[in-house]
Amino acid sequence: MLGDLQKSLLEGIEGYPNTLPFNSKSALVSVHSSHFLCCTLSPKERALVDMEQLKALKQNPNVGVKTRFLVDFVKICEAMNEKVLVFSQFLDPLTLIMEQLKSIFNRTEKKEVFYKSGKLDKNQSLVGASRVMLLDVVWNPSVERQAISCAYRLGQKKVVYTYHLITHGTTEYRKYCHQAKKDQLSELVFSARNTEQDEPKSFAVEIEDEILD
Template sequence: MTSIHPSLFLECTLFQQEESPVKKDLLEKPRLNHNAVVETRFLVEFVRLRAAANEKVLVFNIFLRPLCLIIDQLKLTLKWTENEEIFYMYGKVKKKKSLIHKFNYANSHVKILLASTKACSEGINLVGASRVVLLDVEWNPSVEKQAISRAYRIG
């Protein structure tokens, strides 16, 4: 989870011995700065370029907190809003079908869908995306293949 951005380390549960050497102010400061870390700089720039080309991006991650951090960075950097240009799908979302329909609709304003790998399992078609980004590597490669297959359908 912390490989995406070091500020996510603050959200981890630490033992007392581990807490003392951590300089929390140094980790909090770059939280919303997408340029502070290569992964988030790449993702924000990639999404911006794809949006300029009128393409939609689908971003998968195992954990939800990195996705929330990226949403915050996109809002700040690109001045986008959630449920307008940014969609977020995780297990507790009630209206997945509606969200999927809006994302797949060619004329929608949606630019990016950030989704939990578990929430977007088999049976979900996200063919509105022309690009798929996997932020975390799964131990099971078939989970990654299923995630990619949400957007890319043979035939």
């Protein structure tokens, strides 16, 4: 559930929904309230909060609904010896989360906490992780599949679970529905179903998630 500060910042974002500036601000602030500082703000938006106070809250995961969930999730994963991959289309949330995890869990960068951007080796396989956390919603469904593929590759011996975090009360849900629809259309267009022999058999597999339980 959104805290009062994060809710007020999201509701105070100016502009038209479905435009790039609005979506970028909304996506960033949906992760953590302090990302308001990373945005280009109008005078009215700046008046929503004390900027110095917001800076002081950067290391507090509880002022972001997604960072709060993520930290609690990592605590459980650590107890169960599970590794987590966190993906975002923005660099600022990843940098902030890395700093929060280092501080809260007393971990060392490049030893227990690793950071990877598009400027680094894109072909690096991360098959040691079995939990994939998607922080935001992107228009292109293939980006999500690429993120999952970083963990679920040859050599991965565990079931890979994917969690897509969507903040209630924002445009993210509507954006996710559009993304899911595009993904379904893509499957219909590109799936080979010319003959009965080629048509894949449907099956269902029920896998319990101990962490969410």
